Amino acid sequence: MIDLHSHILAGVDDGPSRTDESLRMCRMAVGDGIRCVVATPHSFNGDHVTDPDTILARVADLNLRLQSEKLPLKILPGMEIRIVPEFVELLSAGRLLSLNQGKYFLLEFHPAHVPAGFDRLLKFMRARGHGVVLAHPEKNLQIQDNIQQLISWLETDETWDLLVQISADSLTGEAGKQAYNAARLLLNRSCVHVIASDAHAAEYRPPILSKAVEIASDLVGSARTNQMVRDVPAAIVYGTPFPVLEPVVKRRKWWQFLS
Numbered sequence: 001m002i003d004l005h006s007h008i009l010a011g012v013d014d015g016p017s018r019t020d021e022s023l024r025m026c027r028m029a030v031g032d033g034i035r036c037v038v039a040t041p042h043s044f045n046g047d048h049v050t051d052p053d054t055i056l057a058r059v060a061d062l063n064l065r066l067q068s069e070k071l072p073l074k075i076l077p078g079m080e081i082r083i084v085p086e087f088v089e090l091l092s093a094g095r096l097l098s099l100n101q102g103k104y105f106l107l108e109f110h111p112a113h114v115p116a117g118f119d120r121l122l123k124f125m126r127a128r129g130h131g132v133v134l135a136h137p138e139k140n141l142q143i144q145d146n147i148q149q150l151i152s153w154l155e156t157d158e159t160w161d162l163l164v165q166i167s168a169d170s171l172t173g174e175a176g177k178q179a180y181n182a183a184r185l186l187l188n189r190s191c192v193h194v195i196a197s198d199a200h201a202a203e204y205r206p207p208i209l210s211k212a213v214e215i216a217s218d219l220v221g222s223a224r225t226n227q228m229v230r231d232v233p234a235a236i237v238y239g240t241p242f243p244v245l246e247p248v249v250k251r252r253k254w255w256q257f258l259s
Contacts, residue, residue: 001209002036002233003029004099005080005106005135005165005196008207009058012050013042015200019065025199026066029207030073037207038078038099038237040106044090045082052097055079076100076237080135081107083115088124099133100237104163108135113142119153126161133236136167136198138182139175147182154191154248163236165194168212169205187219190246194236195228 007015008029010022029037039059042048059077066073079097081087090096098105105125109115125132134150137143143150153162169175170183186192195216199207209229216225224246231243 001032001034001213001229002038002237003034003197003199003207003209003229004038004078004133004194004233004236005040005167006037006199006207007039007041007080008037008075008199009039009041009055009062012054012058013048015041016202019062021202022062023065023069023071024202025207026062026071026073026075028202029197029199030071032208032210034207034209035072036074036076036233036237038076038106038233040078040080040099043079043081043096044084044087045080045108050079051095052077052079055097078106081105083107083109083118083121087121098130102237102239103129104131104133104236106133106135106165109137109140109143111140114140114149122153122157122162126159131161131163131236133163133165133194135165136170136179137164138166138170138186139179141178144178144182147185150186151189151191151248160193160242160245163193163232164191165196166192167198168195168209169198171195171212171215184219187216189249190220191248192228193232193245195225196233 008025010016010019016022041050043050055077059075062075078099166183170179173180195212197207227243234240235242
């Protein structure tokens with residue numbers, strides 16, 4: 001499996017503070033069947049600003065440690081970017097790092113609201129050949145109150161320039177009832193493209209995908225679930241062809257339930 005969203009680098013954000021803690025997370029990931037992790041430190045979220053050069057250097061260092069420990073795990077560079085008013089300027093200045101330096105950027109909303117003009121930002125990114133992976137929108141309070149807002153963006157996206165990543169702890173219920181319900185609804189509407197751990201530590205939000213994979217498989221089948229933890233993440237980070245993805249399930253009108 002490929003874990004597309006993880007705070008596994010030591011000493012850069014609210015993930016592990018020491019390298020030994022980072023290595024412990026790596027061992028847990030390997031034990032869970034994960035063979036590739038994208039390191040996505042927080043940036044511009046009000047608490048952390050991590051520059052691309054630091055991330056690239058830390059990823060290289062961690063990969064060397066994994067090789068010396070003979071752990072079958074590859075770390076790739078990325079960044080979890082809060083959508084802030086100066087986003088376009090930061091992007092133009094080269095201060096934002098995409099997932100494995102490819103097409104897609106991992107973006108997150110403020111936990112309480114969706115930034116005004118997000119639809120315009122999507123058009124801006126698409127016009128410049130960039131794609132967006134939206135990190136754990138099921139945890140966003142505004143999306144929880146109006147999940148159709150997110151679904152409507154996906155319904156109008158025919159080129160897979162907007163992809164949705166939900167977190168494992170949302171599916172397991174550990175992130176709370178609202179996130180759990182939103183994650184299940186998005187899955188059932190074919191609005192989820194990636195399941196990731198969003199791991200922060202070995203104990204708290206660990207790098208484990210298998211529990212969420214089991215739950216998702218019960219909901220939508222193992223074939224679709226495998227796409228979310230293998231095929232789609234691989235297409236995002238390596239630029240390989242995307243698998244055939246299920247179209248968004250349209251919301252039925254009330255009279256359609258009578259037929």
